[in-house]
Amino acid sequence: xxxxxxxxxxxxxxxxxxxxxxxxxxxxxxxxxxxxxxxxxxxxxxxxxxxxxxxxxxxxxxxxxxxxxxxxxxxxxxxxxxxxxxxxxxxxxxxxxxxxxxxxxxxxxxxxxxxxxxxxxxxxxxxxxxxxxxxxxxxxxxxxxxxxxxxxxxxxxxxxxxxxxxxxxxxxxxxxxxxxxxxxxxxxxxxxxxxxxxxxxxxxxxxxxxxxxxxxxxxxxxxxxxxxxxxxxxxxxxxxxxxxxxxxxxxxxxxxxxxxxxxxxxxxxxxxxxxxxxxxxxxxxxxxxxxxxxxxxxxxxxxxxxxxxxxxxxxxxxxxxxxxxxxxxxxxxx
Amino acid sequence: xxxxxxxxxxxxxxxxxxxxxxxxxxxxxxxxxxxxxxxxxxxxxxxxxxxxxxxxxxxxxxxxxxxxxxxxxxxxxxxxxxxxxxxxxxxxxxxxxxxxxxxxxxxxxxxxxxxxxxxxxxxxxxxxxxxxxxxxxxxxxxxxxxxxxxxxxxxxxxxxxxxxxxxxxxxxxxxxxxxxxxxxxxxxxxxxxxxxxxxxxxxxxxxxxxxxxxxxxxxxxxxxxxxxxxxxxxxxxxxxxxxxxxxxxxxxxxxxxxxxxxxxxxxxxxxxxxxxxxxxxxxxxxxxxxxxxxxxxxxxxxxxxxxxxxxxxxxxxxxxxxxxxxxxxxxxxxxxxxxxxxxxxxxxxxxxxxxxxxxxxxxxxxxxxxxxxxxxxxxxxxxxxxxxxxxxxxxxxxxxxxxxxxxxxxxxxxxxxxxxxxxxxxxxxxxxxxxxxxxxxxxxxxxxxxxxxxxxxxxxxxxxxxxxxxxxxxxxxxxxxxxxxxxxxxxxxxxxxxxxxxxxxxxxxxxxxxxxxxxxxxxxxxxxxxxxxxxxxxxxxxxxxxxxxxxxxxxxxxxxxxxxxxxxxxxxxx
Numbered sequence: 001x002x003x004x005x006x007x008x009x010x011x012x013x014x015x016x017x018x019x020x021x022x023x024x025x026x027x028x029x030x031x032x033x034x035x036x037x038x039x040x041x042x043x044x045x046x047x048x049x050x051x052x053x054x055x056x057x058x059x060x061x062x063x064x065x066x067x068x069x070x071x072x073x074x075x076x077x078x079x080x081x082x083x084x085x086x087x088x089x090x091x092x093x094x095x096x097x098x099x100x101x102x103x104x105x106x107x108x109x110x111x112x113x114x115x116x117x118x119x120x121x122x123x124x125x126x127x128x129x130x131x132x133x134x135x136x137x138x139x140x141x142x143x144x145x146x147x148x149x150x151x152x153x154x155x156x157x158x159x160x161x162x163x164x165x166x167x168x169x170x171x172x173x174x175x176x177x178x179x180x181x182x183x184x185x186x187x188x189x190x191x192x193x194x195x196x197x198x199x200x201x202x203x204x205x206x207x208x209x210x211x212x213x214x215x216x217x218x219x220x221x222x223x224x225x226x227x228x229x230x231x232x233x234x235x236x237x238x239x240x241x242x243x244x245x246x247x248x249x250x251x252x253x254x255x256x257x258x259x260x261x262x263x264x265x266x267x268x269x270x271x272x273x274x275x276x277x278x279x280x281x282x283x284x285x286x287x288x289x290x291x292x293x294x295x296x297x298x299x300x301x302x303x304x305x306x307x308x309x310x311x312x313x314x315x316x317x318x319x320x321x322x323x324x325x326x327x328x329x330x331x332x333x334x
Numbered sequence: 335x336x337x338x339x340x341x342x343x344x345x346x347x348x349x350x351x352x353x354x355x356x357x358x359x360x361x362x363x364x365x366x367x368x369x370x371x372x373x374x375x376x377x378x379x380x381x382x383x384x385x386x387x388x389x390x391x392x393x394x395x396x397x398x399x400x401x402x403x404x405x406x407x408x409x410x411x412x413x414x415x416x417x418x419x420x421x422x423x424x425x426x427x428x429x430x431x432x433x434x435x436x437x438x439x440x441x442x443x444x445x446x447x448x449x450x451x452x453x454x455x456x457x458x459x460x461x462x463x464x465x466x467x468x469x470x471x472x473x474x475x476x477x478x479x480x481x482x483x484x485x486x487x488x489x490x491x492x493x494x495x496x497x498x499x500x501x502x503x504x505x506x507x508x509x510x511x512x513x514x515x516x517x518x519x520x521x522x523x524x525x526x527x528x529x530x531x532x533x534x535x536x537x538x539x540x541x542x543x544x545x546x547x548x549x550x551x552x553x554x555x556x557x558x559x560x561x562x563x564x565x566x567x568x569x570x571x572x573x574x575x576x577x578x579x580x581x582x583x584x585x586x587x588x589x590x591x592x593x594x595x596x597x598x599x600x601x602x603x604x605x606x607x608x609x610x611x612x613x614x615x616x617x618x619x620x621x622x623x624x625x626x627x628x629x630x631x632x633x634x635x636x637x638x639x640x641x642x643x644x645x646x647x648x649x650x651x652x653x654x655x656x657x658x659x660x661x662x663x664x665x666x667x668x669x670x671x672x673x674x675x676x677x678x679x680x681x682x683x684x685x686x687x688x689x690x691x692x693x694x695x696x697x698x699x700x701x702x703x704x705x706x707x708x709x710x711x712x713x714x715x716x717x718x719x720x721x722x723x724x725x726x727x728x729x730x731x732x733x734x735x736x737x738x739x740x741x742x743x744x745x746x747x748x749x750x751x752x753x754x755x756x757x758x759x760x761x762x763x764x765x766x767x768x769x770x771x772x773x774x775x776x777x778x779x780x781x782x783x784x785x786x787x788x789x790x791x792x793x794x795x796x797x798x799x800x801x802x803x804x805x806x807x808x809x810x811x812x813x814x815x816x817x818x819x820x821x822x823x824x825x826x827x828x829x830x831x832x833x834x835x836x837x838x839x840x841x842x843x844x845x846x847x848x849x850x851x852x853x854x855x856x857x858x859x860x861x862x863x864x865x866x867x868x869x870x871x872x873x874x875x876x877x878x879x880x881x882x883x884x885x886x887x888x889x890x891x892x893x894x895x896x897x898x899x900x901x902x903x904x905x906x907x908x
Contacts, residue, residue: 031787031788032786032791033791035791036785036786037786038493039411039496040412040790041805041819042411042496042500043790043791044794045795046824047492048791048794050492051492051493054489054493055493079561081493082403083403083404083586084404084560084561084567085561085567086561090586093585093586093587094587149619149620149623152619152620152627156623156624156626156627156628156630157627160627160628162627163624163627163630164623164627164630165620165621165623165624165630166588166613167588170393170395170588170591170613171611176585279616279620280617280619280620281620282613282615282616282617282620284586284587284588288587288616289587292616296786
């Protein structure tokens with residue numbers, strides 16, 4: 001097992017290297033440059049040339065790439081051309097926000113999706129199944145943007161029971177140490193802030209989790225139905241075990257496998273969906289960071305952050321793969 | 335099958351029910367909305383609200399289109415940073431709140447005296463003023479602040495220290511030859527040649543404000559790498575000025591907080607609020623939803639004209655009219671592309687466009703038709719009586735041009751992905767203009783480019799024959815519009831953007847820019863405007879006033895067309 005993990009981690013290096021070349025090319029071939037985001041309409045053609053020269057952006061591409069690799073080798077992820085904050089600093093600020101959002105979305109998607117999937121499988125072809133099907137369809141087909149703004153309008157503007165945007169009411173003056181709002185409010189014993197932060201998390205988590213919810217629901221339903229037909233389940237029922245016992249000990253344990261796969265894959269999708277959710281809900285996370293950096297042509301930021309994302313994705317997939325071995329003892333890695 | 339269908343119906347019904355809850359609870363306005371503009375007309379004193387006694391205290395949360403960029407005003411040129419920093423940093427001169435160009439002494443006790451040759455300005459400084467860190471404001475502080483910008487490290491100049499360069503230039507090329515301490519409370523500034531915008535360019539800009547030298551040095555503010563400057567990063571220090579608010583904290587991408595300065599030197603302009611919190615929103619709809627919810631923002635600094643209607647009819651909100659405009663939106667043309675080299679054609683276009691119809695359709699009426707390349711509140715403005723909507727005259731001009739229908743094909747560029755204060759809906763505006771142009775005989779072909787992916791870079795070098803663009807003023811002076819924005823010369827060569835630059839225009843500009851006194855300046859700038867009126871190089875369309883909106887308990891807010899809006903007069907009626 002250890003050898004397997006090491007092999008996987010070493011294998012990640014050429015992947016990241018190749019990715020860095022593709023990223024670099026992609027970002028530098030985009031039309032435009034950072035000067036418009038720096039100076040807006042104040043940028044005359046002369047100023048533009050001056051600044052590009054000062055930033056080293058008029059050097060040949062291969063030269064810029066080699067310099068970038070050198071930086072990476074020193075573990076320097078670079079800084080933003082626009083606001084001069086280092087990528088490392090910015091990620092430390094923004095990642096906790098995105099993690100809170102994606103964990104919230106996952107909890108929603110898994111917490112609601114698995115029971116819904118099981119219910120649909122248990123009452124297959126019944127009205128429950130129909131209702132769950134519709135909910136899944138809506139979850140996967142309504143764009144997050146539409147869902148998010150609609151939620152905002154209904155729950156914040158009309159019903160006024162939930163906040164419209166942000167992570168927490170700034171009037172509460174929460175001191176941030178870990179940059180996890182939920183953790184920091186508990187650390188300072190500020191229950192009002194904790195509740196406020198939870199309220200702010202509800203709508204964006206549901207909007208972001210809508211697609212994983214749909215997928216997890218369907219996969220759970222399919223997986224449970226599948227396992228239901230297995231011989232060992234029929235045997236268990238024939239033995240006279242209660243339906244609950246059959247369910248928990250035999251069905252769910254085996255149905256988990258594909259569900260866990262899907263959850264692992266969803267992490268990538270969640271990061272993508274986070275971009276839109278963070279825009280709509282003014283959530284200061286990494287999704288928004290990437291989009292702004294691309295629009296601003298903030299080259300180092302785009303390159304470094306996406307590399308970090310890729311690394312995370314590789315690690316998550318590794319964790320999921322290892323998780324299999326625990327869930328299904330028949331799977332062994334050598 | 336019926337069971338699935340039943341289930342589906344149940345689910346859909348539940349969703350529709352939830353959605354309809356919204357519309358059922360929309361409050362119906364019962365009284366006439368009290369949406370009279372919260373900003374008083376230009377010169378009214380801020381606290382002249384006769385019916386309500388001002389309440390002290392409270393937090394105001396303001397929504398902005400973007401986050402602050404750096405916490406050192408000398409390193410930023412974006413409007414969001416300036417919007418925040420205007421409240422904590424003051425300069426020797428300032429602008430009276432709610433006005434565009436009423437310049438008043440702030441850290442100076444009077445307007446400066448100027449030598450007869452226009453080269454030396456003498457400022458008497460206010461005594462007994464302290465920076466937010468407790469150190470004294472005096473001549474040394476003024477000298478330090480100006481010299482650190484004049485000698486800014488090369489890496490900081492073009493990209494970050496833009497305004498100082500635009501007004502004076504740097505190091506040995508700077509027109510600001512020296513800033514000298516005469517005594518603890520007297521400073522002289524000496525120019526290389528007279529500069530008529532010396533006062534009007536500096537007064538509205540926090541970039542020319544005075545920050546505490548102690549704090550600047552302690553925060554490594556002059557580090558050529560702003561990433562390493564604690565001051566610029568706003569962590570633990572930054573924005574240390576003399577203003578009615580002081581900087582408290584900045585959580586990047588989340589909020590900037592400024593708090594009341596109880597030791598502010600001007601007891602007539604003390605802040606009423608305890609604090610102001612600025613929150614950036616990337617999405618306009620999200621910002622509007624936040625304004626309309628409980629516990630969200632109290633004031634949205636800029637809203638789209640299309641969102642006004644829903645707020646105007648709701649007594650819980652106030653739509654704020656910003657008073658005088660400080661921008662320009664126009665139909666730009668380049669004379670290296672035919673047929674724009676033909677004055678009859680440009681005049682025909684000027685007659686063909688129905689400016690008021692665009693204002694009604696795209697600006698919610700919050701704009702005025704433009705009769706000049708700068709808005710009426712600009713210094714030395716004069717009415718030019720440019721062509722107004724008259725399709726018949728347009729056709730006559732086309733006939734007079736001698737061009738055939740084949741030669742009346744126009745290539746029209748607009749930016750595909752941006753909303754600017756002077757053109758909130760570029761696509762809509764372009765289509766409306768094209769309709770008017772085609773009604774008099776032109777044929778229009780559209781082209782678009784992305785704002786950040788080429789539009790600005792390409793139009794600046796004259797690639798576009800005809801395009802939409804405008805300008806929001808940096809300062810309300812004629813040079814900022816006519817020269818900086820539009821028709822500057824490089825030596826004798828006109829700006830390639832328009833390829834228009836008769837020598838008499840350059841002469842008028844030179845005379846205006848270096849005028850040693852007001853009378854000379856006025857004459858020169860009026861001459862420049864007359865030359866432009868005759869040459870009609872581009873067609874001015876509108877001067878707009880992008881609206882703000884707030885909850886109706888926000889009182890005392892004074893809007894300004896250039897977003898120079900100190901928040902000390904604001905109070906909360908709740």
